[in-house]
Amino acid sequence: MEKLRGKRIIIAKPGLDGHDAGAKIIALTLRDAGANVIYTGLRKSPDYIARVVIDEDADALGLSILSGSHNALVAATIECLRKFGGTDIKVFVGGTIPASDHEALKQLGVVAIYTAEMKLDHIVASLAEHLG
Amino acid sequence: MSGEDLRWRQQLARELTIRARAPASEVMTAAISFGGKARRIGITGPPGAGKSSLIGLLAKQWTERPSKVGVIAVDPTSPLSGGSLLGDRIRIDGVSTNSNLFIRSLPSGNTSDGLCPNILSLLDAFEQAAFDHVILETVGVGQVSYQAKTLVDTFVVVLVPESGDTVQAMKAGILELADIYVVNKADLPAATKIATELRSIALWRGRNESWVPPVILTSATENRGAAEFSEAIESHRKATLTEERVAALTIARREYVLRTLLVGQIDEFMARNRAGLQDASLAECFRILIAGLGERADVINKA
Numbered sequence: 001m002e003k004l005r006g007k008r009i010i011i012a013k014p015g016l017d018g019h020d021a022g023a024k025i026i027a028l029t030l031r032d033a034g035a036n037v038i039y040t041g042l043r044k045s046p047d048y049i050a051r052v053v054i055d056e057d058a059d060a061l062g063l064s065i066l067s068g069s070h071n072a073l074v075a076a077t078i079e080c081l082r083k084f085g086g087t088d089i090k091v092f093v094g095g096t097i098p099a100s101d102h103e104a105l106k107q108l109g110v111v112a113i114y115t116a117e118m119k120l121d122h123i124v125a126s127l128a129e130h131l132g
Numbered sequence: 133m134s135g136e137d138l139r140w141r142q143q144l145a146r147e148l149t150i151r152a153r154a155p156a157s158e159v160m161t162a163a164i165s166f167g168g169k170a171r172r173i174g175i176t177g178p179p180g181a182g183k184s185s186l187i188g189l190l191a192k193q194w195t196e197r198p199s200k201v202g203v204i205a206v207d208p209t210s211p212l213s214g215g216s217l218l219g220d221r222i223r224i225d226g227v228s229t230n231s232n233l234f235i236r237s238l239p240s241g242n243t244s245d246g247l248c249p250n251i252l253s254l255l256d257a258f259e260q261a262a263f264d265h266v267i268l269e270t271v272g273v274g275q276v277s278y279q280a281k282t283l284v285d286t287f288v289v290v291l292v293p294e295s296g297d298t299v300q301a302m303k304a305g306i307l308e309l310a311d312i313y314v315v316n317k318a319d320l321p322a323a324t325k326i327a328t329e330l331r332s333i334a335l336w337r338g339r340n341e342s343w344v345p346p347v348i349l350t351s352a353t354e355n356r357g358a359a360e361f362s363e364a365i366e367s368h369r370k371a372t373l374t375e376e377r378v379a380a381l382t383i384a385r386r387e388y389v390l391r392t393l394l395v396g397q398i399d400e401f402m403a404r405n406r407a408g409l410q411d412a413s414l415a416e417c418f419r420i421l422i423a424g425l426g427e428r429a430d431v432i433n434k435a
Contacts, residue, residue: 005214008149031215036239041222051133051229052221056237057145084138 002034003128009060012040012049014077017067022116026062026094026123033124046073050080053089059131060090070097071104078109090130137231144261148236151253156393164256166385167285167378170202170263172255173365174280176246176306177290179272182316184223186290186350187267189358190365191224195232199264202234204255206248208271209239216240220269234263242399243392245279246270252283252389273306281309282384286368290314291330293322307333310345311372312364318349318356343371397425 011027013020020042027037038056040049053061061081065073074093081089093105094114102113111130114123133141154162173190175183184205191201205220218237225233238248247270248254258266270280281287289310307313313330315323330347338344346364350357401424402409409417 002214006153027217031210031217032213034213034215036216036218036237038218038221038237041219048229051141054138054141055145055234057149084133085142 003124004030004131005034007035007060007131008038008056008058009035009062009127010038010040010049010053010056010058011062011064012044012052012077013042013064014044014046014049014073015065015067015069016043017065018042019066020064022066022094023062023064025120026064026114029120029124030127033128046077046080049077050084050086053081053086054084058089060092060127063091063093063095065093065095065097068096070095071101074105074110075108092127092130133229133231140261141234144234144257145236147257147260148254151250151257152238152248154250154253156396159250159253159389160393162253164253165259166252166256166382168259170255170259171265171365171369172268172284172286173265174268174270174284174287175290176270176273176277176280176288177314178292178295181272181290181292181295182350182352183269183272183290184220185352186314186316186361187220187269188224189350189352190265190267190362191230191233193358193362194265195230198232200232200234200262202258202261202263202266203236203269204248204251204258204266205235205237205269206240206246206271207237209241234258240271242396246273246277247280247283249392249396252385255283278306278309279388282381283388285372285381286311286365288312288314288365290316291326292317293320293326296322296326296329308337311343311368312345312361313347314350314357314361315347316350316352318351319354323349343368394425401425 009030011023013023023039027039030037040052063074063077070093078091090111091109092112092114093110097113097115105113112126175187177183187203191203194201203224205224207216207218207220209216216239218239221235221237224235241249243249255266268280268284270277287310289306291313313334315327315330327347327349334345334347348357348361348364350361401421
């Protein structure tokens with residue numbers, strides 16, 4: 001049950017929503033799956049998040065967004081990551097993301113979208129697959 | 133972020149990952165410096181004392197000079213899953229990016245001294261990248277986790293007013309080793325009392341020394357003590373930077389690397405031979421262990 005052993009994963013909250021219960025549950029779940037999880041805290045800018053990803057030499061970045069601004073925030077964060085040369089970082093998104101937006105996010109380069117009704121075991125297994 | 137900034141950040145980030153994961157055989161053969169231009173400051177203290185916030189205060193002052201500040205922030209590895217939740221940087225760099233500041237969060241891994249594997253190699257990576265200051269934040273520690281003392285040039289112990297009743301108990305441990313005491317959250321009522329107790333410990337310790345450890349009161353809510361803290365670190369450097377001390381620290385640091393490599397080999401050997409070691413008597417197990425390590429010690433001779 002340590003499918004993510006040794007992986008370095010950033011959990012970040014871009015934008016202005018102040019709810020991080022979900023981000024914290026994911027952070028703990030990934031920790032229990034053996035990952036080294038770095039949580040950035042609330043209300044971070046895409047530029048800040050991308051720099052943390054570079055400095056921490058992360059394997060993956062999880063963005064938790066409940067504000068409804070996911071399309072713009074994910075696009076801006078991925079743009080910053082590209083600018084900083086972080087194109088090999090796997091980006092996943094969680095939060096209140098309507099199904100109608102999933103395709104557009106994947107077009108931006110998001111590897112997976114995890115929503116509240118999903119089982120935590122499923123999320124771990126899916127991430128482990130994406131991170132090889 | 134400029135192209136040049138980006139390049140060195142990426143390089144350092146990858147180098148730190150490689151060094152953090154390097155096996156014992158590589159650590160032994162790599163040529164690393166045990167000190168140099170980069171000033172090494174260790175910050176330790178109980179969980180929740182405010183170590184990360186204080187590092188944030190130092191980093192802010194020093195990066196504005198400007199000088200390059202590196203931080204290694206260690207948080208515990210879960211003994212159950214091997215995973216970790218690294219949350220120090222939230223309190224170190226706040227919200228804005230700072231091109232003179234580089235923070236790496238690391239898990240304590242298989243170490244039990246409040247540090248992380250290959251720590252001296254990681255400190256050296258900042259030296260190679262021409263940093264002016266490297267701050268090492270240990271995991272939140274109790275009374276006897278003072279291994280960082282010889283790995284840094286200035287060793288800071290952070291306490292809070294609530295630590296008051298523990299001070300007595302800690303007198304024969306970590307409190308004997310601090311170069312600087314910080315009483316954080318000094319806006320709380322019991323701060324003066326603990327500061328007085330610490331001052332008496334400091335005077336006693338300094339009675340035959342050139343350096344009497346100062347007691348600095350800091351408070352984030354009252355924005356107090358940051359400049360004084362930074363000056364105390366500077367004064368300690370000037371007061372203690374002698375050739376003898378540098379030589380003694382180098383020896384201690386080399387010994388630390390050897391000891392941690394040896395402990396690592398013992399752990400590996402035990403893990404490989406778990407089944408075999410069950411049946412034999414303890415005396416026999418010990419003999420097998422020493423013999424097994426003897427074979428592996430060859431690597432040290434060749435290095």
